[in-house]
Amino acid sequence: MRWLSKKKYKIGLMIPTLLVYSIFIILPIIIAVRYSFTKYSGIGQASFIGFKNYMRLFQDKIFWISLKNTMIMFVMAFVLLLTLSFLIALLLNKRLKAVDFSKALIFSPAIIAPIIVGIIWVYILDPNIGIINSILDVIGADGLKHKWIGGDTLSPYSIAVIYFWQQLGYLVTIFIAGLKMIPGDVLEAVKIDGASAVQEIRYVIIPMMRTTISTVAVLIITGVFKIFEIVQQTTGGGPNHLSETLVTYSYSMTFSSGDYGYGMSLATITFLLSLLITAVYSTLTKEREGSYGK
């Protein structure tokens, strides 16, 4: 098979993948960006209007609300998921009783379709029929009852919690796989040297898992910018767009309002934003990796 390793063959073999990638990823992005400079209802001809959609975007109150909501979800999901999934992975990596059962239990939400996740959580969070408010009612803690979803303020936080619940098991599994890659003799040596558990994590495990942590971080960043079904199922972006994320607002403008051009400008901004955050994160972690090396 040596002949396959020649550069020209490698390129040849990559062509189908590149084609698929170009047709289904790159081309739609280019088309979306192109439409973002047009006025288009989805039927007939699109007319070029320059940067008008982008100018409108910055004056659109709902755009800022959806950006704020996305950022709330991002910060909450990033902090909670990154830290807790790592800590749970550390715990599940130990030889404890019922560890396999716990792993299965934690992973189970990840195999439920997001739309079903949304339905489940409606029955937990709904202000009228939700379990939380019913329990608060029963125990006489009326003062703690809130509109967890469907109100003016709490929806993005609740959606972040749902996303956290759904993603936790998946990310824990990635971390456990990363932990398994750390050579056992290194950890043994650390213990012989008398390092505490915190020192072991701080000076050995985290540095050795930098690649896994980066992967998980990128997954969280890109994942948060794709939260769609949970919002649709729990609040539908309402009331009055107050719980929209960038992606649901883009969908709403594109398909409900038939404002394809404006919807695509929102999609473009979402794309650029997730790209920017990923780039910033990658740069920061690379710098840190550099400083570790010095």
Added chain:
Amino acid sequence: MKNRNLKRLLSAVMIGAMTLSLITGCSGGGSKEAATDESGATVIKFGIHVANPAEQESVTNNIVEAFNKANEGKYKVEFEAADTETHSKNMKLKAEDGTLPQIFWIEGSEASEYSEAGVLLDLTDFLDENADIGTALGGMEAAFKDDNGQFGLPYQCNVQGIFYNKKIFDDAKVAYPTDETTYEDFLEMVKKLKDSGVTPLAIGSKNSAYAMWEFNEFLARYGWEENIGNILDGKDKFNNKELSACFEKLKGLKDANAFPENMATIEYFDAKQLFNEGKAAMFGTGQWDCAEFDKNIGDQIGFWWGPRFTDTQSSQDVVMKVPSAPIGVSASVADDEKLKEGVYEFLKFYYGEEAAKISYEGSIFPATNYEGAAASDSQYSMNVMIEALANGWASPQAAPDLTVSSAVQEALYDGIFGVLQGTYQPAEALDKLDAALANSK
């Protein structure tokens, strides 16, 4: 060496084949020729806005089945079914690549856009050839006519208003609403019903902002039909005296706690469930829910057009018997005479007397009017609507929410629900409508 060359050749062929299959897979591949089924019948595709026509649009399904039976071996209508949102998306995409089904349901606010894009067949000649259908439609078709001609025909006739449960009213010792009931009476009614422990008016906004049919009557009674032309032409604003007063009334209902507390997290279907289960006294909808109410509420059902308003000069003697969203015919049908003939045959059947009877049997008002087609005694909900229609009041040519473009329509829904939920003040909601109109120009 030979073996090597063979491998190279094989790889190249495989890559080429994969590439080609990808490219061909992406192409429309649509044929302009009329398709036929195994019996040789010309197949006519009907794009419909529900995923399961037999369950969700049983009347249309029954009409199609009756047509297919009557035209066995000659024509066969087949549904292309998808839920409303998916259907609307699909139709736009198909309009772009020229693969629209021959007949399709069009979202009301998008109909004129399809017409302007030139993808719809002008049905003027169909109406000219079938004068009896024109007569039976009685002007219902006028809402779907523009400079490009008769771009659509009403799918059905929508009668919209507020259904109420008489038993709940009796239990709460509240008098049934009548044609003379004013907004102030309505607020009093809401208060008493609320005090009796039921939800006065069931409504859900999640993913169903379109479910605002009872408020079309509010808009109509504040002069929507008279003013909308000026507003769309830029001579007036949505934020005008009449609509401000109208939206203030919506706010009044919100302040009176007329709606479910969780209206933001329930859908139209959940709200209907509240009404069906006797947990809500009233529910705004149209005749499409009649069969369900007959089953769940039976002869305890009542129907009301909504409150009269005393702070406007606009006529209050208004009912809401309007054409529903239209069905259109793809312009490409004109390219195939046989197909066009089949489509026209189907339209003749759809707007004919037999289909009208099927409609009444299924508690749906057809777009047409024929002598003798009527509801039976056990169709309680439809009968209360017919009774309400007997007042002889005028109806607008089209439901207010169907007279504007999708973007403005969405802003209208958003504004109404914003006020109902307290997230917008009336003036703010109307300003948003003006902004949506400005952006859509």
